[in-house]
Amino acid sequence: MRLGKYLAHAGIASRRGSEDVIRDGRVSVNGEIVLDPARGVSGEEDIRVDGSKLKGAESRVVYVLNKPVGIVSTASDPQGRRTVVDLVPDTGRLYPVGRLDSDSSGLLLLTNDGELANILTHPRYGVPKTYRAKVGGPALGANALRTLSEGVELNDGITLPAHVSKLGAGLIEIQIREGRNHQVRRMCEAVGHPVLQLERIAIGPLQLGRLKSGGHRRLHAGEVQELRDSARQD
Ligand code: URA
Numbered sequence: 354m355r356l357g358k359y360l361a362h363a364g365i366a367s368r369r370g371s372e373d374v375i376r377d378g379r380v381s382v383n384g385e386i387v388l389d390p391a392r393g394v395s396g397e398e399d400i401r402v403d404g405s406k407l408k409g410a411e412s413r414v415v416y417v418l419n420k421p422v423g424i425v426s427t428a429s430d431p432q433g434r435r436t437v438v439d440l441v442p443d444t445g446r447l448y449p450v451g452r453l454d455s456d457s458s459g460l461l462l463l464t465n466d467g468e469l470a471n472i473l474t475h476p477r478y479g480v481p482k483t484y485r486a487k488v489g490g491p492a493l494g495a496n497a498l499r500t501l502s503e504g505v506e507l508n509d510g511i512t513l514p515a516h517v518s519k520l521g522a523g524l525i526e527i528q529i530r531e532g533r534n535h536q537v538r539r540m541c542e543a544v545g546h547p548v549l550q551l552e553r554i555a556i557g558p559l560q561l562g563r564l565k566s567g568g569h570r571r572l573h574a575g576e577v578q579e580l581r582d583s584a585r586q587d
Pocket of ligand 1: 452453454455534535539
């Protein structure tokens with residue numbers, strides 16, 4: 354792997370930021386300063402940034418969790434409520450990747466990889482998040498579905514185009530590439546269909562699948578790479 358990419362994966366900075374760190378002469382490989390971000394490394398080398406040895410890839414972990422309703426998705430809660438981090442026994446420090454509302458359920462990632470978390474949550478990378486929403490209000494009409502997919506005027510601006518499909522009476526699937534606060538709830542409310550239940554079923558290519566409520570599993574390297582690859586590259 355190229356050294357620049359390796360540093361980005363290690364959470365040093367974005368791909369471009371990591372290349373700058375290398376060109377600035379701050380990175381050594383086996384004791385020798387390397388200035389070329391394209392230099393190939395296997396990960397077996399002693400790679401240091403500003404003299405500090407990088408943790409190996411094996412110490413970075415990503416878990417997928419099926420968050421139950423009623424659990425907050427912060428790393429710690431000032432009111433002492435149970436958080437998603439309590440659901441994943443791991444000796445290291447883990448952080449939720451983005452948030453789900455307490456009354457939402459479904460796919461949430463927990464990781465100690467800050468760079469991956471940034472790729473998956475920053476709107477610049479446009480990683481799609483897919484939700485299944487049970488909504489109230491009158492029968493879902495073509496107008497509401499069109500507005501949801503073309504853009505909804507919210508108090509923080511119009512939403513980007515979304516993929517929306519009706520799955521049944523009062524049940525929609527919606528895929529968005531932004532991650533504003535309470536976005537799906539606000540979008541549905543704005544078109545006259547308040548959300549009654551909200552579940553996230555996918556982030557990029559990663560599906561919630563059959564993971565039971567409250568259950569978790571560690572992602573394998575291939576799944577993590579697919580998540581990275583789902584980021585927009587422009
Ligand atoms: N949009 C919402 O409104 N709530 C969530 O939990 C996630 C997306």
